[in-house]
Amino acid sequence: MTIRPLIAPHASLTLSAKGNAIAVHSDADVMISGSLAHVKADVTLPPDKGPINSSVLVTGLDLRALAANAALFKPLKNIALSVNLATRFTVAPGAHVTAADFDLTAAGALPLAALKGGVLHVRQLHLNGAYDGIKNHLALGQASLDAREGIVHLKGGADFHYDKGALASISGGLASSRIVLDMPGVFAQGVGFQSLQIDGDYQFASRMFDIKRASLTAPAFALSANGSITLGAEGQAPGLALNGKLAPLPVRTLLRYWPLPVVSGARDWIAANIFAGSLGPLTFESHIPAGLLDREVLPDDALKLSFPITGVEGSYVQGLTHVTGVSGNATLLGDTLMADFNNVHVGNLQVRGGHA
Numbered sequence: 001m002t003i004r005p006l007i008a009p010h011a012s013l014t015l016s017a018k019g020n021a022i023a024v025h026s027d028a029d030v031m032i033s034g035s036l037a038h039v040k041a042d043v044t045l046p047p048d049k050g051p052i053n054s055s056v057l058v059t060g061l062d063l064r065a066l067a068a069n070a071a072l073f074k075p076l077k078n079i080a081l082s083v084n085l086a087t088r089f090t091v092a093p094g095a096h097v098t099a100a101d102f103d104l105t106a107a108g109a110l111p112l113a114a115l116k117g118g119v120l121h122v123r124q125l126h127l128n129g130a131y132d133g134i135k136n137h138l139a140l141g142q143a144s145l146d147a148r149e150g151i152v153h154l155k156g157g158a159d160f161h162y163d164k165g166a167l168a169s170i171s172g173g174l175a176s177s178r179i180v181l182d183m184p185g186v187f188a189q190g191v192g193f194q195s196l197q198i199d200g201d202y203q204f205a206s207r208m209f210d211i212k213r214a215s216l217t218a219p220a221f222a223l224s225a226n227g228s229i230t231l232g233a234e235g236q237a238p239g240l241a242l243n244g245k246l247a248p249l250p251v252r253t254l255l256r257y258w259p260l261p262v263v264s265g266a267r268d269w270i271a272a273n274i275f276a277g278s279l280g281p282l283t284f285e286s287h288i289p290a291g292l293l294d295r296e297v298l299p300d301d302a303l304k305l306s307f308p309i310t311g312v313e314g315s316y317v318q319g320l321t322h323v324t325g326v327s328g329n330a331t332l333l334g335d336t337l338m339a340d341f342n343n344v345h346v347g348n349l350q351v352r353g354g355h356a
Helices: 063-069 070-078 251-257 264-273
Strands: 006-018 020-032 035-045 052-064 081-090 096-113 119-132 135-148 150-163 166-181 191-194 195-203 206-216 221-229 239-245 274-279 280-285 303-314 321-333 336-346 349-353
Touching: 020 063, 035 063, 052 063, 063 081, 081 119, 135 166, 191 206, 195 251, 221 321, 251 274, 264 274
Parallel strands: none
Antiparallel strands: 006 020, 020 035, 035 052, 052 081, 081 096, 096 119, 119 135, 135 150, 150 166, 166 191, 166 195, 195 206, 206 221, 221 239, 239 280, 274 303, 280 303, 303 321, 321 336, 336 349
């Protein structure tokens, strides 16, 4: 890996005795692709083959500067974050990291196409945790995001699994007790979630996330799911093979938490034509290969959403009397909504049985 150009306009290097070891201290301003960062490092070199202990402090690192001249960091080219990182680590003979801890803060902007304006404005991103290189386990003590568009607090952990020395998969989980979002273009209004739990693994060979369990709760909202997400080619939407259930809830509550870009045709029709009532429990399954979500309309075999209807009031045909007291069952296939009604009131007229 080469990063060009990398210049240290101001730098110092000090070597001193530390018992039987040699202590190395460096302090430098580093210019990376025209962006200035500051790096301090302390390294203790043992007299024989003992472990090397190090600590590093990096401040003011612009991630876009790393991407400017190094292919490895190309995915960071639009990540306009200024990063500060403090880390300590121990390296055993054979260049094996046996222990490390880190504390990272960042501020700036992240591209997010779904947002109105296309940018997530990050006031502070904070990550800290520790890595056990003997057990190949990462403990994430805190992962918090404070942005203009939301606040998220997470914690979790991960285990790294190797096959013949190569990283084959990562398994672990994340949990949150606070998510508050105000994201125009993603949600119709501000939303808050009480808890999030995700457990699963990522397989590098198949580029697939296997979700063992996922749950998301909020006032009058409880969603659970499992399945897989497979990454597509660069610029291609991922594939989704998911199953899940959403507990019964009022129609207007469902619309509050329903993201605007997700099955937007069905969402828009419900928002315009259903005024009251309850839906659920909702069960869903998706069979969406990579790239299919890039289309404007999903085929019927890609998505199935089924749910009972209770006490619904709505407008079925514009200009006609609203239907009330609607009960029955509905099914959404792709972008097609179908319903079988047990009971419908149209003014003083009561209808038992029907299909739409």
